[in-house]
Amino acid sequence: MNTNDQRPFLDDSREETVDIKQLLFKFLRYWYFFAITVFVALVIAFLFNKYTKPIYEVSSTVLVQDTKKGGMADVQSLLGVGFGNSQQNLQNEIGVLNSNSLVVSAVKSLNQKVSYFGEENFITSELYKTNPITVIPDTTHPQPANIKFYVVIKNTRQFEIQADGENAKLYDFSLDKFYRENDQEVIVDRINLNKTYSFGETIETKYLKFKVLLNYNYNADKHLNKKLFFQFNDLPGQVQLFKNYKIEPINREASILEIKLKGNSVQKSVDFLNTLTSEYLARGLNKKNMIAIKTIEFIDRELIGIRDSLTMAEIQLENFRRDNQIMQLDVEAQQVFEYMKDLDKQKSELLMKGKYYQYLKTYIEEKNDIDDLVVPSSMGVEDPLLTQLLGDLTRLHEEKAALLLTSTRKNPAIGQIESKIRNAKANLVENIKNIVNTSNIAIHDIEERIAAQTAKISNLPSSQRELLSVERKFDLNNNLYTFLLQRRAEAQITKASNLPDNEIIDQALSEGKKPVYPKKSLNYLIAFLLGLILPAVYIYLKDYLNDKIMDRSDVERASNYPLVGVIMHNNRDSKLVVAESPKSSIAESFRSVRTNLLYMTKGSEKQTILVTSDMVAAGKTFISTNLATIYALNGRRTLLIGFDLRKPKIFQEFGLSNTEGASSYLIGKSQLNKIIHKTFVENLDVLLAGPVPPNPAELIASEKADELFRELKEIYDYIIIDTPPIGLVTDAILLMKYSDVNMYVVRQGYTNKRIFAQVSKDLESRGLTNLRILINDVKVSREGYGYGYGYGYGYGYGYGYGYGYGYGYGYYSDENEQQKEGFLRKIFKKS
Numbered sequence: 001m002n003t004n005d006q007r008p009f010l011d012d013s014r015e016e017t018v019d020i021k022q023l024l025f026k027f028l029r030y031w032y033f034f035a036i037t038v039f040v041a042l043v044i045a046f047l048f049n050k051y052t053k054p055i056y057e058v059s060s061t062v063l064v065q066d067t068k069k070g071g072m073a074d075v076q077s078l079l080g081v082g083f084g085n086s087q088q089n090l091q092n093e094i095g096v097l098n099s100n101s102l103v104v105s106a107v108k109s110l111n112q113k114v115s116y117f118g119e120e121n122f123i124t125s126e127l128y129k130t131n132p133i134t135v136i137p138d139t140t141h142p143q144p145a146n147i148k149f150y151v152v153i154k155n156t157r158q159f160e161i162q163a164d165g166e167n168a169k170l171y172d173f174s175l176d177k178f179y180r181e182n183d184q185e186v187i188v189d190r191i192n193l194n195k196t197y198s199f200g201e202t203i204e205t206k207y208l209k210f211k212v213l214l215n216y217n218y219n220a221d222k223h224l225n226k227k228l229f230f231q232f233n234d235l236p237g238q239v240q241l242f243k244n245y246k247i248e249p250i251n252r253e254a255s256i257l258e259i260k261l262k263g264n265s266v267q268k269s270v271d272f273l274n275t276l277t278s279e280y281l282a283r284g285l286n287k288k289n290m291i292a293i294k295t296i297e298f299i300d301r302e303l304i305g306i307r308d309s310l311t312m313a314e315i316q317l318e319n320f321r322r323d324n325q326i327m328q329l330d331v332e333a334q335q336v337f338e339y340m341k342d343l344d345k346q347k348s349e350l351l352m353k354g355k356y357y358q359y360l361k362t363y364i365e366e367k368n369d370i371d372d373l374v375v376p377s378s379m380g381v382e383d384p385l386l387t388q389l390l391g392d393l394t395r396l397h398e399e400k401a402a403l404l405l406t407s408t409r410k411n412p413a414i415g416q417i418e419s420k421i422r423n424a425k426a427n428l429v430e431n432i433k434n435i436v437n438t439s440n441i442a443i444h445d446i447e448e449r450i451a452a453q454t455a456k457i458s459n460l461p462s463s464q465r466e467l468l469s470v471e472r473k474f475d476l477n478n479n480l481y482t483f484l485l486q487r488r489a490e491a492q493i494t495k496a497s498n499l500p501d502n503e504i505i506d507q508a509l510s511e512g513k514k515p516v517y518p519k520k521s522l523n524y525l526i527a528f529l530l531g532l533i534l535p536a537v538y539i540y541l542k543d544y545l546n547d548k549i550m551d552r553s554d555v556e557r558a559s560n561y562p563l564v565g566v567i568m569h570n571n572r573d574s575k576l577v578v579a580e581s582p583k584s585s586i587a588e589s590f591r592s593v594r595t596n597l598l599y600m601t602k603g604s605e606k607q608t609i610l611v612t613s614d615m616v617a618a619g620k621t622f623i624s625t626n627l628a629t630i631y632a633l634n635g636r637r638t639l640l641i642g643f644d645l646r647k648p649k650i651f652q653e654f655g656l657s658n659t660e661g662a663s664s665y666l667i668g669k670s671q672l673n674k675i676i677h678k679t680f681v682e683n684l685d686v687l688l689a690g691p692v693p694p695n696p697a698e699l700i701a702s703e704k705a706d707e708l709f710r711e712l713k714e715i716y717d718y719i720i721i722d723t724p725p726i727g728l729v730t731d732a733i734l735l736m737k738y739s740d741v742n743m744y745v746v747r748q749g750y751t752n753k754r755i756f757a758q759v760s761k762d763l764e765s766r767g768l769t770n771l772r773i774l775i776n777d778v779k780v781s782r783e784g785y786g787y788g789y790g791y792g793y794g795y796g797y798g799y800g801y802g803y804g805y806g807y808g809y810g811y812y813s814d815e816n817e818q819q820k821e822g823f824l825r826k827i828f829k830k831s
């Protein structure tokens with residue numbers, strides 16, 4: 001053989017190359033495996049879709065005004081200042097919408113103290129607003145939270161209730177917190193209830209007290225004798241249940257926020273989302289009204305004292321006029337009165353402002369925020385410096401609040417702002433003190449002018465002096481009272497005219513909502529694709545990672561030696577399958593090999609065939625035995641030689657004694673005619689290996705071996721030599737000089753590709769040309785082997801297997817046995 005014309009042997013890169021055509025052919029062969037996998041995947045998807053609790057998504061949109069309003073921002077507005085930007089304002093409003101306090105307010109407004117559930121098709125669903133019963137808890141009595149109470153409606157008058165819970169926390173609905181004793185939460189080890197009650201009857205134990213009523217949702221066909229259950233909810237648990245909504249702007253430029261909430265009950269999610277947005281607008285409006293409310297409260301406190309003083313002054317004036325028969329002042333007294341009235345008005349306004357300054361100073365020194373501050377303008381104070389200082393303080397509080405939305409108080413920036421706030425407060429207090437000092441100077445000046453006018457009054461008649469004093473006192477209180485009432489009315493008008501700065505664009509709706517989970521169509525598509533992809537990946541990886549010889553392409557990539565045929569898998573217990581079942585499919589595969597060997601040796605009438613492999617258990621002894629049998633059945637004198645002197649086996653198959661054989665002949669202890677045995681197969685003799693010698697290779701290489709084969713070739717037409725594995729010992733190499741054809745047996749799913757390639761390469765490097773490859777133990781269910789090997793190697797094998805299993809049905813004696821193999825067993829065997 002000219003090795004220069006040979007194909008290159010297998011290397012690492014070619015060994016890992018996947019033959020796309022072969023892989024596609026395998027995929028086509030496994031179509032039923034794909035079909036079953038797809039079917040199973042679709043069934044799983046169907047069950048998943050049917051028995052998974054559906055989740056719905058509802059949404060609402062809220063318009064957030066670009067200008068920050070409410071609370072602190074209203075202080076800015078009244079002070080005439082504004083800071084920040086619209087994006088910061090948007091993030092602040094998102095923070096408010098996500099706040100725990102707002103969710104708590106919404107949950108309280110929903111008033112979901114009790115939740116009701118029903119079971120259908122193994123799915124537990126909440127009966128929100130469709131519950132046939134109504135549970136009324138006694139809010140003065142603690143109730144076990146999150147314990148399931150199972151109810152079976154017996155008739156319209158009675159029901160059966162059961163509960164069996166452990167480690168139940170008691171919840172106090174009157175305080176909206178868990179019930180505590182001795183400053184510790186009360187946990188009940190066990191709640192046990194099993195009894196029949198009448199609707200409306202009080203159910204009371206040490207740890208619970210409530211009534212169950214039948215409502216208008218009751219339908220006998222749906223609810224009679226059907227089990228449902230309810231449980232008492234705690235506020236923290238409900239808050240956590242609803243706080244999974246998401247908020248995001250509809251786009252980067254817009255100030256419209258979309259709020260999305262997912263839940264199992266559409267209507268419940270809709271109600272919560274609409275309640276949340278309503279509470280959000282109410283919160284903003286309350287913040288906006290807070291200034292007016294605080295102003296009214298301040299004025300009301302001042303009016304209490306002034307109202308009493310005014311009443312007393314009015315009574316005193318009426319009594320004086322009645323007793324002295326004087327209804328009005330004369331001209332001179334009237335002039336003095338008008339002037340002093342104006343001075344008293346100025347003084348009263350200064351005194352009122354002084355009270356406000358004292359209130360403002362106390363508020364700044366004692367409070368840590370300015371949300372409840374009564375702004376100067378609401379009290380008629382128009383001091384530019386005071387307004388500016390309050391604006392600076394407001395801006396610093398706003399910056400601090402914005403930072404706290406995204407960080408903690410440990411942030412160094414928070415510390416810096418708090419330091420600035422302290423400085424701003426100090427400046428503001430100092431400014432208030434200066435204003436108070438200035439106001440006191442003005443009051444002192446007015447009092448001096450009042451004193452001057454009082455000296456003039458002493459010249460008036462006594463009755464006029466007394467009337468003037470009484471009217472002054474009355475008018476002073478009346479003016480002050482009128483001033484405060486005017487300011488109070490202005491604050492009330494401001495409060496009544498306030499509207500929420502933000503706006504609900506779209507409320508959440510329940511109509512037409514479809515589940516967002518599970519997505520049935522997508523699940524079916526994924527199941528279908530997985531049903532195709534998973535077996536494809538399995539087949540691909542199985543082929544890619546498999547290091548065993550599996551088909552003809554593996555042999556052709558690893559070796560240049562020609563393929564002589566394939567031997568099918570033997571399902572029988574006996575290894576003498578050709579002798580015992582000459583009409584079986586395996587016997588036909590041996591006949592095909594015999595025909596192919598005859599073709600390759602150009603019709604030689606005498607042949608010596610050596611059978612070997614690269615490792616044990618490849619089936620070389622099985623091949624040798626049955627190949628010798630097939631030649632013998634053809635009427636040719638055939639000898640089977642067991643030359644595996646290290647691990648002899650052939651004597652076991654024929655039930656012979658191995659006391660004498662080739663080894664005893666080669667050492668001169670036995671005669672040739674003594675070591676050849678007749679078998680039950682006509683024309684077939686056996687020469688056993690004999691006792692295991694200490695030096696098998698030396699015996700095979702001796703001249704006695706040459707003499708042995710010369711004599712045997714004169715007697716027999718065909719000599720089949722069973723040898724040890726060529727990949728383990730050199731015995732087979734030494735015997736190849738006596739053979740006409742060397743047969744290398746590889747076993748499907750057993751022979752290692754890399755070892756086979758290496759041994760084949762080694763043999764080719766020795767210039768061995770008369771080597772043929774035989775694939776053993778090919779499974780019948782692997783239809784691809786028949787077409788790949790059969791037709792070109794002989795009519796007998798090709799006709800039966802060349803066109804797939806079943807084409808030659810009726811020609812082999814073992815077809816009925818093959819048909820007994822179940823369909824599913826075939827599928828899993830192929831996989």
